Amino acid sequence: MSSTWSAQAQSSLERLASNAYPGRGIVIGLTPDGTRLVQVYWIMGRSENSRNRIFVREDNGFVRTEAADPAKLSDPSLIIYYPVRHTGRSHIVTNGDQTDTIHEALTAGGTFEDALTTRTYEPDAPNYTPRISGLVELGNEHCAYKLSILKSLHNDPVQTQRHFFHYEHGIPGFGHLIHTYQGDGSPLPSFAGEPVLVPLHDTIEANVETYWSRLNEENRISLLVKTIDRQSGAADIRIVNKLA
Secondary structure, three states: OHHHHHHHHHHHHHHHHHOOOOOOEEEEEEOOOOOEEEEEEEEEOOOHHHHOEEEEEOOOOOEEEEEOOHHHOOOOOOOOOOOEEEEOOEEEEEOOOHHHHHHHHHHOOOOHHHHHHOOOOOOOOOOOOOEEEEEEEOOOOOOOEEEEEEEEEOOEEEEEEEEEEEEOOOOEOEEEEEEOEOOOOOOOOEOOOOOEEEEOOOOHHHHHHHHHOOOOOOOEEEEEEEEEEOOOOOEEEEEEEOOO
16 A cells, blocks of 8 residues: 555656646645654745745744845735744644634634634635645644645635545655645636645655755745654744745
8 A cells, every 4th residue: 555655646746846837835744754744835936026035934933924025025915924833732834824814713722624714715816826724733633634725616706615634644754735726827727636645754854855846946936844743742944945
C-alpha cells in the first residue's frame, strides 16, 4: 500500500510542477518519522501588485504578508493578511483574512467549521478565488488535521460551496495538498475534487526545497514550511521570499 501511495504522491508533485498557475496552496501532513505535523503554504501572482509581497515572521510565531516595496502597493485588499496564526494547541493556515476569523472563533471556544460558515469565496470577479484553509489541533484524538475550500459554483456567485476534509490520522511521510486554481485561464478555474496526496520529508529544509522547486519560477512569490512537534507543541518555521 505504501508503494501505491508513494506513486500517487509523486504523480501529484509532477502535476504541480507542470501547472503554470496553481495559485496559492496548502499542504498539511506528517513527517516520515511521525514526530511532527507539517504545514506548507505558498503564494503566487501574475500582476505587479500581487508579486510585490514577502512573508514576515513575527516574534509570536505568526506570519504575515507584507509589501516588498510599499511604494508599489496599489491595493492591499486580498493580498495583505496573516496566513499563519495559532491559539493554544491549534495551528491555522489559510490564504486570506479568514485566518483571523478562525483564530477569533477558536479563541472564543468555537470551531473551524463554524468560523468558515460565515465566510465566502473572495470578491474578485470574475475569478471568485476560493478561500482555502487548514487546521492542526494537537490533542484531537478524532482528527489529526483539517482542510477546507470555499468556492463559487463554476465561477458563478449564485452560492458558496463549502467543503471540509477531516483526516483522522496523519500518514507518516505524506500530506494532502489543496490549491486555489486548477491552472491558468480566464477566468481562473477553481480547484476541483479532493485534496491530493503528496510527499513530506523529515527535515524542514527538504520540504522547502521540494515545494519551492516545483512552483512555476515566474509566478512563485513566497513559501513557508511550519513544523509542529506532536508531543511538545514546539513549532519551527522556514520562509523563502523571491524578493528577499
